Amino acid sequence: MVVEVEGFFGVYLLYCTNPKYKGRIYIGFTVNPERRIQQHNGGKQKGGAWKTSGRGPWDMVLIVHGFPSDIAALRFEWAWQHPHVSRRLTHVPRKTKKQSSFDFHLLVLYHMLRVAPWSRLPLTLRxxxxxxxxxxxxxxxxxxxxxxxxxxxxxxxxAKTPGEGGPPLQSIALPCRVCYETLQSKEDALRCFHPGCTLIAHILCLAKLFLRNEPDHLIPVEGPCPSCGHSVLWGDLIRYKKGCYGDLEEQAQTHWVDELHG
Known part of the structure; x- marks a missing residue:
C-alpha cells in the first residue's frame, strides 16, 4: 500500500546495491520520491545526481518528511550531509574506521531528530x-x-486548505481569537481544521499561546485550540498554508541560519 501525502517535502537516504560500489550512500531532497529514485537509477541523462550516476542501482531506504517548506527540508538535508560543520550537531561522535557510512549517517539522523530546531517540526521517519x-x-x-x-x-x-469552510477573510476585518485585535489579511491568519471550529487567529498570537509553557522556544509543537479545545499539532495547522512560517522564521533567523554556515 502506498500512502499519499499532500504538501510533500522530504529528505531521503539512498543505499547503493551495485557490488562495485556497495555500501555507498547518498542524501538528498525531493518533492516526489517515486520520480526521484527513478532519476537516480536512470543516471544524469534522466535527471539523477552526478554522484549517483553510473553507480546504481540504488535503494531509497528511508525518508524524513513533513517539513513545512522546501527551505526547512534543504536545511535538514545540508546538516545531515555535513554533521560536523553544523553547530547543532557538535555533540555527535565522528565516524570511526569500523563504522559504515550507512550506520554513521543513521546515527546522525537520530541525533538530529532530538535537537532543535528539527525536534520541533511535525516530521515523520518513514x-x-x-x-x-x-x-x-x-x-x-x-x-x-x-x-x-x-x-x-x-x-x-x-486539494484545499483545511478550515476553508470557516468565515471568509474579505474586506470586513475579523478579530483574532487570541488577542482580539483586527486581522488585516488572510496571510496573517491561521484557522483550526476541526469540523465546526471557527477559529481565526494571528499566526504569532497562536504560536505564543502554544508556547506559554515553553518560553525559550520559537516554534510550537502542539497546543489546545482556543475555540474548540481540541489538541492540534502546529505542523498540521501550518502545513497547508504556504509561507506561514515566514514571520516566525524571521524572528528565529539567528538560531536557524547557522545551520547553513556552521
Missing part, C-alpha cells in the same frame, strides 16, 4: 525498505509527536 531498518538507540528515540512509519509514500497536490 522506512521505505524495512529490511534496512536498525534498532533505534533508547536515548535517541524520536519525540512522541514524530511517528515511525513503513511503506512507500507518494506526493500529491494539496
Amino acid at each position: 522506512w521505505l525498505r524495512q529490511e534496512y531498518q536498525q534498532q533505534l538507540p533508547p536515548l535517541l528515540q524520536p519525540p512522541l509527536h514524530m511517528p515511525l512509519a513503513y511503506g512507500q509514500v507518494r506526493a500529491k497536490p494539496i
